[in-house]
Amino acid sequence: MRAPDDRQDEADPFALSALANDSEIMPLHDFHAWLGAQRAAMTLEVRRVPLAAMDAWEATAAPHSLMHRSGKFFSVEGLRARTDFGPTPVWDQPIIRQDEVGILGILVRRIDGAYHFLMQAKVEPGNINGVQLAPTVQSTRSNYTQVHGGRQAPYTAYFLGQANGRVLIDRLLTEQGARFLNKCNRNMIVEVGADVEVEDGFCWLTLGQIGQLLREDNLVSMSSRSILSCIPFNANASSLYPLGQGGRSTLHREDESLNWLNSLRARYTLRREQRPLNQLDGWIVDDDAIRHESGRHFAVIGVEVTATAREVLHWNQPILAHSGDGINGFLLQRRNGVPHLLVRACMFPGNGLLFELGSTVSRSNGWAHLGLASQPPFLEYFFNPPAARIRYQGRHSEEGGRFYHYVSQYMIVEIPEEQDFALPENFQWMSIDQFRQFNHYGYVNIEGRNMLTCLSLTQNLII
Amino acid sequence: MRAPDDRQDEADPFALSALANDSEIMPLHDFHAWLGAQRAAMTLEVRRVPLAAMDAWEATAAPHSLMHRSGKFFSVEGLRARTDFGPTPVWDQPIIRQDEVGILGILVRRIDGAYHFLMQAKVEPGNINGVQLAPTVQSTRSNYTQVHGGRQAPYTAYFLGQANGRVLIDRLLTEQGARFLNKCNRNMIVEVGADVEVEDGFCWLTLGQIGQLLREDNLVSMSSRSILSCIPFNANASSLYPLGQGGRSTLHREDESLNWLNSLRARYTLRREQRPLNQLDGWIVDDDAIRHESGRHFAVIGVEVTATAREVLHWNQPILAHSGDGINGFLLQRRNGVPHLLVRACMFPGNGLLFELGSTVSRSNGWAHLGLASQPPFLEYFFNPPAARIRYQGRHSEEGGRFYHYVSQYMIVEIPEEQDFALPENFQWMSIDQFRQFNHYGYVNIEGRNMLTCLSLTQNLII
Numbered sequence: 001m002r003a004p005d006d007r008q009d010e011a012d013p014f015a016l017s018a019l020a021n022d023s024e025i026m027p028l029h030d031f032h033a034w035l036g037a038q039r040a041a042m043t044l045e046v047r048r049v050p051l052a053a054m055d056a057w058e059a060t061a062a063p064h065s066l067m068h069r070s071g072k073f074f075s076v077e078g079l080r081a082r083t084d085f086g087p088t089p090v091w092d093q094p095i096i097r098q099d100e101v102g103i104l105g106i107l108v109r110r111i112d113g114a115y116h117f118l119m120q121a122k123v124e125p126g127n128i129n130g131v132q133l134a135p136t137v138q139s140t141r142s143n144y145t146q147v148h149g150g151r152q153a154p155y156t157a158y159f160l161g162q163a164n165g166r167v168l169i170d171r172l173l174t175e176q177g178a179r180f181l182n183k184c185n186r187n188m189i190v191e192v193g194a195d196v197e198v199e200d201g202f203c204w205l206t207l208g209q210i211g212q213l214l215r216e217d218n219l220v221s222m223s224s225r226s227i228l229s230c231i232p233f234n235a236n237a238s239s240l241y242p243l244g245q246g247g248r249s250t251l252h253r254e255d256e257s258l259n260w261l262n263s264l265r266a267r268y269t270l271r272r273e274q275r276p277l278n279q280l281d282g283w284i285v286d287d288d289a290i291r292h293e294s295g296r297h298f299a300v301i302g303v304e305v306t307a308t309a310r311e312v313l314h315w316n317q318p319i320l321a322h323s324g325d326g327i328n329g330f331l332l333q334r335r336n337g338v339p340h341l342l343v344r345a346c347m348f349p350g351n352g353l354l355f356e357l358g359s360t361v362s363r364s365n366g367w368a369h370l371g372l373a374s375q376p377p378f379l380e381y382f383f384n385p386p387a388a389r390i391r392y393q394g395r396h397s398e399e400g401g402r403f404y405h406y407v408s409q410y411m412i413v414e415i416p417e418e419q420d421f422a423l424p425e426n427f428q429w430m431s432i433d434q435f436r437q438f439n440h441y442g443y444v445n446i447e448g449r450n451m452l453t454c455l456s457l458t459q460n461l462i463i
Numbered sequence: 464m465r466a467p468d469d470r471q472d473e474a475d476p477f478a479l480s481a482l483a484n485d486s487e488i489m490p491l492h493d494f495h496a497w498l499g500a501q502r503a504a505m506t507l508e509v510r511r512v513p514l515a516a517m518d519a520w521e522a523t524a525a526p527h528s529l530m531h532r533s534g535k536f537f538s539v540e541g542l543r544a545r546t547d548f549g550p551t552p553v554w555d556q557p558i559i560r561q562d563e564v565g566i567l568g569i570l571v572r573r574i575d576g577a578y579h580f581l582m583q584a585k586v587e588p589g590n591i592n593g594v595q596l597a598p599t600v601q602s603t604r605s606n607y608t609q610v611h612g613g614r615q616a617p618y619t620a621y622f623l624g625q626a627n628g629r630v631l632i633d634r635l636l637t638e639q640g641a642r643f644l645n646k647c648n649r650n651m652i653v654e655v656g657a658d659v660e661v662e663d664g665f666c667w668l669t670l671g672q673i674g675q676l677l678r679e680d681n682l683v684s685m686s687s688r689s690i691l692s693c694i695p696f697n698a699n700a701s702s703l704y705p706l707g708q709g710g711r712s713t714l715h716r717e718d719e720s721l722n723w724l725n726s727l728r729a730r731y732t733l734r735r736e737q738r739p740l741n742q743l744d745g746w747i748v749d750d751d752a753i754r755h756e757s758g759r760h761f762a763v764i765g766v767e768v769t770a771t772a773r774e775v776l777h778w779n780q781p782i783l784a785h786s787g788d789g790i791n792g793f794l795l796q797r798r799n800g801v802p803h804l805l806v807r808a809c810m811f812p813g814n815g816l817l818f819e820l821g822s823t824v825s826r827s828n829g830w831a832h833l834g835l836a837s838q839p840p841f842l843e844y845f846f847n848p849p850a851a852r853i854r855y856q857g858r859h860s861e862e863g864g865r866f867y868h869y870v871s872q873y874m875i876v877e878i879p880e881e882q883d884f885a886l887p888e889n890f891q892w893m894s895i896d897q898f899r900q901f902n903h904y905g906y907v908n909i910e911g912r913n914m915l916t917c918l919s920l921t922q923n924l925i926i
Contacts (some may be wrong), residue, residue, distance in 0.1 A: 101729050170722035172729045186729040210729070232718055256697055257632035258903070266635045266649040268563050317829040352815055 014115035014116035014231050020206035024115035032292045038121035039131045046125045052287035053279045054302045054316035064276035072142045074311035076300050081349040085268040092280035097181045100141035104223045105159040107136045116204035124400025132221040154199050158190050167188040169230045177348025180241045188229045205378040211457030216394040229449035243339045243432050243459050250431040251335045262380040264345050298322045319404045326408035328447050329382040334417045340429040357438050362447035377424050383415045477694050479577035501584035502594045509767040513752035516785050517779035518767045527739035533775040535605045544812040548731035555743035560644045563604035566652040567686045568622040570599045579667035587863025588768045595684040621653050628653040632693045641813025645718045650690045674920030680858040683824035692912035706895050706922050713894040727808050727818045761785045762865045782867045783833035787828035789871035791910050792845040794823045796881045803892040820901050823908035840887050848876045
């Protein structure tokens with residue numbers, strides 16, 4: 001039996017990593033040359049094809065849905081959602097069903113006391129720019145059990161307990177509830193020793209380096225951002241964490257926030273029923289694609305992919321295409337001197353647990369047609385805010401394995417301390433430490449986790 | 464906007480209540496006379512009837528299930544569960560379905576600084592002894608929306624935000640996942656002022672008094688025990704809380720426990736499908752009852768109830784009958800001097816979230832036929848343990864509205880510090896503070912919450 005808290009008196013290797021703005025292992029001034037070489041080596045040829053032209057995918061009869069002939073990977077199904085919360089009591093939509101739990105895992109290793117993260121240059125068919133910086137392993141169960149006959153992705157054994165490593169983070173967390181039905185992935189960080197070799201396409205980076213790369217558009221992938229949100233930063237490390245509350249009072253106590261969230265979960269309902277894809281109100285299914293009759297929301301299209309460096313060299317797949325950019329924005333305000341985030345309790349049809357916590361605004365551009373009065377609350381704060389109020393800004397991609405060229409504007413906007421306004425019932429101010437604590441216990445959705453990573457890893461550069 | 468943490472410098476009224484072993488409002492030496500009078504006034508005549516003789520309940524055709532003709536209240540359905548966890552890969556069982564969220568609520572009021580809890584003498588058809596001490600309000604949505612035409616239960620308005628009170632606790636928590644499908648209730652504590660009148664059948668008690676009543680068998684109801692587990696005791700109040708860790712190290716850090724639990728949730732699966740009641744493997748459905756062919760597990764029987772004090776004076780209902788007592792037991796061990804509980808991650812078919820945290824052993828007597836090798840792990844520690852090792856012992860009832868004369872043996876047994884043993888993968892030692900923290904965030908099942916209340920409210924008497 002090991003001694004408890006055996007590391008508590010040592011310097012925290014996560015904090016040292018965040019403070020390491022560069023590293024000799026892969027200096028940032030070499031990184032882009034390396035990335036460019038990866039981009040050149042790993043090209044994907046992606047060509048739009050009609051859904052009906054994808055041999056390996058077929059529309060099943062009853063209920064009508066789009067499946068891989070193997071029954072594996074994922075399917076696209078029809079969903080009818082009914083709720084007594086929000087402005088839309090009932091709607092239909094296609095939704096991605098992928099019941100298996102995937103692994104999103106990063107290996108870390110101590111170098112000079114600071115954790116270095118083994119990041120992967122990974123190409124995805126939906127990426128706007130080919131290669132992005134993905135976790136060490138990003139693998140569906142179909143991948144790592146090799147349903148499609150390729151080889152197992154490198155380093156997978158460390159996350160399945162089949163190779164020697166120490167699990168630091170292991171969390172089952174939801175994916176986008178607006179597009180996936182009950183989808184969870186296992187977000188992991190595993191520590192390994194110096195004996196792990198770096199394969200081609202991988203490199204060790206510190207959190208400080210990744211933070212600087214988060215200032216660049218479409219580089220650090222969505223799955224990477226999700227995993228990194230789980231790092232338990234020490235809120236007392238003020239040099240690392242200038243936005244912490246440092247023992248000062250918050251607007252609400254944590255149990256008040258729990259009461260607020262549970263009250264929403266108790267009072268509202270969401271009923272979901274599967275519907276045939278070709279009987280969804282407002283949606284058109286033809287040989288080419290599945291799209292909304294308004295042209296808004298999203299479409300399910302087909303792509304034919306030819307890869308130079310991937311487990312399988314040629315495949316077809318459905319993928320979601322959005323007609324414009326999304327937005328993922330947090331309002332920040334100092335309350336009693338403590339920076340607070342305006343947190344939204346979000347109901348999405350794919351989430352079994354009603355109301356997860358997310359950023360102030362997270363939307364695809366489905367709102368673009370709405371009049372100002374019908375737009376999501378607080379959206380207006382993210383249209384051309386004064387530059388002096390922008391605490392973070394970036395453009396980041398959704399996961400390129402399921403989303404086609406879908407980029408969201410990420411933004412943290414600080415509003416003046418004196419500005420007070422009434423909140424809709426599903427919004428609440430939380431300190432960053434409080435939001436981090438809710439994330440620790442699995443209450444935060446993927447949009448919120450992505451923003452938390454941007455905030456955590458860049459705040460010492462921007463405030 | 465109110466000042467944050469406005470009570471942090473005052474004496475905690477929960478702690479003062481726990482320390483108040485008696486109160487002038489309803490002294491304990493008067494309590495039993497009052498309870499006896501309630502028992503005499505509130506009698507229920509409960510008679511077993513065949514399921515087929517219950518006029519208001521009918522078996523639907525396809526899928527075969529047992530429903531109220533109104534479509535309200537609850538139904539009994541058939542379920543097939545498949546899992547890759549545990550010794551039984553597939554089984555069928557009846558399960559209670561009640562989609563609506565009920566309210567379990569207690570009003571509290573400060574008297575001499577200490578919270579007093581408005582407890583209700585409440586009779587239920589399944590109670591072995593008629594009246595037990597229930598929450599102020601225990602109401603299904605059918606009740607408080609008056610589907611069955613009775614009057615709304617007193618004090619309900621305080622829990623619906625329709626009367627003046629301050630919400631202290633509001634948590635949506637699961638019920639027994641072995642018997643209910645996806646059932647959650649809203650556990651609430653609402654503070655009111657001195658203007659609230661005490662209706663007949665109600666009385667104000669301190670936590671210290673309730674703690675003493677928890678030393679009596681079948682008195683403090685299951686719903687009361689569930690709500691009381693959510694009270695945020697201050698772990699530093701050592702006079703109240705001698706089993707706290709008081710800043711000392713625990714065997715596992717909290718993030719290690721989260722990793723452990725999430726790893727189980729990620730690696731195992733549970734598939735559930737509805738099956739007709741009359742096609743469940745191993746179950747016999749006839750006009751009289753639904754029972755397992757082995758005579759074990761439980762049966763669904765019918766009762767005809769005539770009440771002298773209840774919203775409706777006469778009704779029939781299905782109810783679950785178990786053939787013997789259940790067990791709910793916690794092993795306790797001092798590790799590094801800190802009391803730890805042996806916590807089990809439990810998979811029950813009714814819980815949508817796989818693996819909630821519960822007590823070391825919680826079972827109906829379905830194990831009684833098994834050989835020693837096949838019995839649930841650690842069960843043997845609760846058979847006739849040395850009296851000096853028993854830290855808590857009591858017999859408590861399951862909820863009498865759905866369970867017929869079903870009593871469980873509650874027991875906390877301390878094992879010597881030097882005793883070490885390997886744990887199955889779904890067990891972990893946690894300090895009481897850690898277990899309480901997981902309960903705070905909604906991870907603990909109803910059996911665990913019930914034990915936590917017994918531990919919290921009696922430990923200053925027993926250690």
